[in-house]
Amino acid sequence: MLELDGIWKSYRGIPAVRALSLRARPGDVVGLLGRNGSGKSTTVRMIVGLLRPTRGVVRWHGIDIQQQLLDYQAIVGYVPEEPRLYAYLTAPEYLELVGGLRGIQRGTLVRRTNRYLELFGLDTDRYAPLSSFSKGMRQKVLIAAALIHDPQIVVLDEPNSGLDVGASLILRTLVNTLAERGKIVIYSSHLLDVVERVCQEVLILHDSAVVASNSVRKLRELTHTTSLEEAFTSVAIDQDVVRIGREIADVVTL
Amino acid sequence: MTRLRLIAWCEASARQAFPDAVAREIEQFKLLSRDSVRRLLSAASMSRETDPAQFALWATVLVSVPPAMYAVHQLLNYSAMRYAPAFFVDLAIQADRMFFVLYGMLAAALLAAVMWEALLPDRTDQEIVGSLPVRARTLTAARLSAALIVVTMFSLPISLPAGIILAVAAPSHPALGFLPTVFAAHVIATMGGSLFVFAFLLIVRGTIAFCLGEHVSERLATVLQLVTVAALAEVFFFIPGVLPAMVTRMIFGDSSAIALPPVWFAALYSWLVGTPHSTLASTALLAPIACVSAMVLVIPVYLLPASILARRTLETERHQHAGVISTFARSAAVALPSSAVVRGILVFIVASLLRSRRHRLIVTGYAGLAAAIGTMSVMAGSIRETIALDSPGISILSLPLVLMFFVVLGLRAAFAVPTDVDANWSFRLAQPPVMAAIDATAIAIALVGMVPIAVAASAAAFFLGWGPYAAVSVGALDLLSATVLVECALAGWRKVPFTCAHMPDAESLKSRWLLYIVPLIVFAFVNAAIQRHALASTRAMFWYGGIAAVAIAILHLRRWLAVRRLMLQFDASPADAMATLSLSEALH
Numbered sequence: 001m002l003e004l005d006g007i008w009k010s011y012r013g014i015p016a017v018r019a020l021s022l023r024a025r026p027g028d029v030v031g032l033l034g035r036n037g038s039g040k041s042t043t044v045r046m047i048v049g050l051l052r053p054t055r056g057v058v059r060w061h062g063i064d065i066q067q068q069l070l071d072y073q074a075i076v077g078y079v080p081e082e083p084r085l086y087a088y089l090t091a092p093e094y095l096e097l098v099g100g101l102r103g104i105q106r107g108t109l110v111r112r113t114n115r116y117l118e119l120f121g122l123d124t125d126r127y128a129p130l131s132s133f134s135k136g137m138r139q140k141v142l143i144a145a146a147l148i149h150d151p152q153i154v155v156l157d158e159p160n161s162g163l164d165v166g167a168s169l170i171l172r173t174l175v176n177t178l179a180e181r182g183k184i185v186i187y188s189s190h191l192l193d194v195v196e197r198v199c200q201e202v203l204i205l206h207d208s209a210v211v212a213s214n215s216v217r218k219l220r221e222l223t224h225t226t227s228l229e230e231a232f233t234s235v236a237i238d239q240d241v242v243r244i245g246r247e248i249a250d251v252v253t254l
Numbered sequence: 255m256t257r258l259r260l261i262a263w264c265e266a267s268a269r270q271a272f273p274d275a276v277a278r279e280i281e282q283f284k285l286l287s288r289d290s291v292r293r294l295l296s297a298a299s300m301s302r303e304t305d306p307a308q309f310a311l312w313a314t315v316l317v318s319v320p321p322a323m324y325a326v327h328q329l330l331n332y333s334a335m336r337y338a339p340a341f342f343v344d345l346a347i348q349a350d351r352m353f354f355v356l357y358g359m360l361a362a363a364l365l366a367a368v369m370w371e372a373l374l375p376d377r378t379d380q381e382i383v384g385s386l387p388v389r390a391r392t393l394t395a396a397r398l399s400a401a402l403i404v405v406t407m408f409s410l411p412i413s414l415p416a417g418i419i420l421a422v423a424a425p426s427h428p429a430l431g432f433l434p435t436v437f438a439a440h441v442i443a444t445m446g447g448s449l450f451v452f453a454f455l456l457i458v459r460g461t462i463a464f465c466l467g468e469h470v471s472e473r474l475a476t477v478l479q480l481v482t483v484a485a486l487a488e489v490f491f492f493i494p495g496v497l498p499a500m501v502t503r504m505i506f507g508d509s510s511a512i513a514l515p516p517v518w519f520a521a522l523y524s525w526l527v528g529t530p531h532s533t534l535a536s537t538a539l540l541a542p543i544a545c546v547s548a549m550v551l552v553i554p555v556y557l558l559p560a561s562i563l564a565r566r567t568l569e570t571e572r573h574q575h576a577g578v579i580s581t582f583a584r585s586a587a588v589a590l591p592s593s594a595v596v597r598g599i600l601v602f603i604v605a606s607l608l609r610s611r612r613h614r615l616i617v618t619g620y621a622g623l624a625a626a627i628g629t630m631s632v633m634a635g636s637i638r639e640t641i642a643l644d645s646p647g648i649s650i651l652s653l654p655l656v657l658m659f660f661v662v663l664g665l666r667a668a669f670a671v672p673t674d675v676d677a678n679w680s681f682r683l684a685q686p687p688v689m690a691a692i693d694a695t696a697i698a699i700a701l702v703g704m705v706p707i708a709v710a711a712s713a714a715a716f717f718l719g720w721g722p723y724a725a726v727s728v729g730a731l732d733l734l735s736a737t738v739l740v741e742c743a744l745a746g747w748r749k750v751p752f753t754c755a756h757m758p759d760a761e762s763l764k765s766r767w768l769l770y771i772v773p774l775i776v777f778a779f780v781n782a783a784i785q786r787h788a789l790a791s792t793r794a795m796f797w798y799g800g801i802a803a804v805a806i807a808i809l810h811l812r813r814w815l816a817v818r819r820l821m822l823q824f825d826a827s828p829a830d831a832m833a834t835l836s837l838s839e840a841l842h
Contacts, residue, residue, distance in 0.1 A: 011569065048385045050568055074387040084381045086289065088296050088306065100285045101386050103278050 007056035016042040018209040024184045031199030032188035038205040040188045044157045048078045077146035081157040083138035087131035102149040116144035135162030155186045196228040206236040290400030297372030318411040325419035332426040343429040348501040352520040355447045362448035364482040366455040370475035390564035409448040431527035439526035447519035453548035460555040483622025507533040595686045599694035606752045613668040620664025624657045652782035654711035661703040669751030678753035688817040691750045704736040734802035741809035748823040755826040
């Protein structure tokens, strides 16, 4: 079980995440929702071990991940928010680098790489450097790299970014399939309808803290709303969005 | 088949010899080392569009040709010295050895300067590798080994050809040494010197990154490149004058000479070949000690703080400091009576230039050449005793002009390389007029390069005691000259700087630089002589100003006529180097 126990993260004394707790069992798909700067990506980076919490612990099977970081990272797959890749590598080279670093045998790695490229429709671009890839193509490479070692925990930070409709639908099915196979999926996104469809549990972050944490159905019931979007708006949006939208349109009259 | 079996046997032995965790770390280290070599080459290539392998090949050829040519030249000289006295030949060969060692060391320093930012894993590396089960020390060790591989591959072509040529020359005179010994000594001394400098700079890089942070480290890269480019250019001018003096001091064991690292490796060279000077033995011993110490010390300096640096890299938020020049340029842009389009492009140019390390390094390279030529000019003046600091002389007046000439060329070269070519859609969409783009480019060159140099020249003239009138006049004349130069340099310019795709032009690298020698002489040295006369009388000053103003007006008008119906250029034009006889057109 993956457990985040009251974790805090501060940068120069300014908290980016405050007292966040979470428990996820195999087969759970947990959604992280929040506005820009609410602390989603920081949380995700602490879950994958890129950042160390200032306070609190992230536990895997009851042990602090910092005490078993390499073993823990070996069972985590991560799709970062920004598609950072070595731009001079080709997609197969990148997947082979990541797979190699994860200790996958050469034969298996080549087979998996070829299959991923085929399924993601990147086969024809196998000799092109990643610098020539579109955002969506890079995202597909990152998803393949996150899954190539059969991880037990899959952490997706804005995975739909740049993906076309077809690829987004495939991703949704992929997440459900991974959950059925007993993986823990952490899904951070702005897309409320997608989160509503794929996640059983949702954490809503606002101003670096969790303002709601429950199943989607329970959240709707508690906030007396009919959709996750309405529930999210009621707990995490403290602005008059209609007024601000109109004022933005009026700026050109200044 | 035998090779495959051998590899399989080695792998099986390695698996048995090491525990799984260590074997995996070794495997990760190998993978990351291979990738790190590409990462370093990619950092060294100035344009993102440049193929790093091609760039590395051409740069290595460019740097390795001068010592090889010098060795060929000396091969002929040694043949002519067949019957010369041994002490005479010994002195000549010692100076040459010193040159090869010094050149190799400076080339290694230059390499460290251009790869500076990638010598340690950066944020991108940590983002990509940080979430994988890879220790920070493995990544850092891989980068360190890749850096050492790159410097070895870079130093070998500098060292080997000259070593072979000098070995061939060895039988010309007994004082030159025994053929195979000369070759081995040349390679050991020059490669040793290069590795020492490189390892020393890696230690500096690691220490600064740990103690003072990345920002200071980045600033240091600019200074380091300026110094190494200037020193590389000057080493050729110093051959006849300074090197023999250094050699004499080295032979007599002068303590000031022994403090210089090139002397240690030159002494090692001579000691390996066999030298009659017994004092060189102790100096020669310093070379391997220094080299091995640097190579050993760099390992803990890199590896011990690896995890702290990795965490710091990920947790530090990136800040872009505007800087004094940027603030000045922005304020000046607002104050200038130009259009909104010109102001917008100008602010973009200045911000891009000051925040892009690659582009700053291009300009620094040119400034380094200017520093070398300027220093040489002053030294030549002082040797001939024609230099006078208390009144305007050609040697002193030419200094800001040389710097302006190279800075204009450097800025033009930097502007041609895009920062992020995919982001140029905003300019494509807005399609600003060509004239506005060129005006903004000219103002940017003036603000970033010309005005600070002219102000510095005025200040220097004032502090040298030329009087306030002469000080202001020097600055004004320099600015007028620079404006003419900028107008000439921007002839044919049709771009917004940093937005046009760039195709590297190998022709400039190979031969076109020769075309700049005459303009440099005219602009810097002939112009300095004219300025000296202009400063002597008010009438001459007005003539100078009047001619410059007319030239600027004509060039400006000519430019306006040439571009008024043209659109901005965003795509690279085919490089001249790729031009053929156009035989393919016959197929259509």
